[in-house]
Amino acid sequence: MGDGxxxxxxxxxxxxxxxxxxxxxxxxxxxxxxxxxxxxGYAMAALGRGAPxxxxxxxxxxxxKGESSIGGEQIECLKAEGVAFDANGRIDLRRFGWxxxxxxxxxx
DNA sequence: AAACTGACTAATA
DNA sequence: CTATTAGCCAGTT
Numbered sequence: 001m002g003d004g005x006x007x008x009x010x011x012x013x014x015x016x017x018x019x020x021x022x023x024x025x026x027x028x029x030x031x032x033x034x035x036x037x038x039x040x041g042y043a044m045a046a047l048g049r050g051a052p053x054x055x056x057x058x059x060x061x062x063x064x065k066g067e068s069s070i071g072g073e074q075i076e077c078l079k080a081e082g083v084a085f086d087a088n089g090r091i092d093l094r095r096f097g098w099x100x101x102x103x104x105x106x107x108x
Numbered sequence: 109a110a111a112c113t114g115a116c117t118a119a120t121a
Numbered sequence: 122c123t124a125t126t127a128g129c130c131a132g133t134t
Contacts, residue, residue, distance in 0.1 A: 005130060024116045028129085035128045037116040042130065045115050061115080069115040112134080120125085 005031065006043040010053060013044075016060040019081045021091055022098040023064050030100075041069065060098075066091040 008031040016022050024040040033039070044058045059077035067090045068074040075085065083096050091097075 025118085028116080033129070035117080036130075037118095038114085038128080039116085039130045041115040042113095042132095043115090046131075047115095058115085063115080064117060074115080110134105113132090114130105117128095119127095121123105 005033065005036065005039055006046060008032075009040050009043040010056045013056050013058060013061060016057055016098050018057075018060075019083060019096070020098040021060050021062050021066075021078065021083060021093070021096050023062060023066075023093070025064055026098070027061065037064075062091060066093045066097075 009027060012027050012030045013022075024037040024044075025034070027040045028034055028036045031040075040061070044061055047053045047056060047058045059074050060081075062074075062078075063069050067088070068078070071089075075089070078091070079085070083091055085091055
């Protein structure tokens with residue numbers, strides 16, 4: 001523990017602000033492994049499976065299409081935080097996608 | 109030790 | 122829109 005890739009993923013996931021979502025690939029980039037989007041998903045799968053990680057908001061992680069890969073509780077949790085889904089069950093990442101850098105304010 | 113299984117993404121055809 | 126391919130890691134059997 002602590003020196004695994006999964007732990008790194010959990011640390012980044014914990015930084016996602018409430019009411020926003022991040023993609024697997026985005027987190028993969030933040031941990032320094034832009035091609036490890038899969039591992040991010042697998043790391044999330046490892047949660048809610050007897051691994052107590054109540055401090056990791058795994059529900060704020062969705063796929064690149066802006067939709068929940070598992071649905072169910074995932075979607076319910078996001079709706080409860082104010083994240084809106086369209087008729088296709090997709091999230092508008094322009095609005096709810098997590099951006100480390102703020103809008104820039106230049107035009108934002 | 110080897111094989112299997114998972115909540116992904118981007119590019120190409 | 123679908124199918125295929127390459128790139129990643131950890132836990133279970």
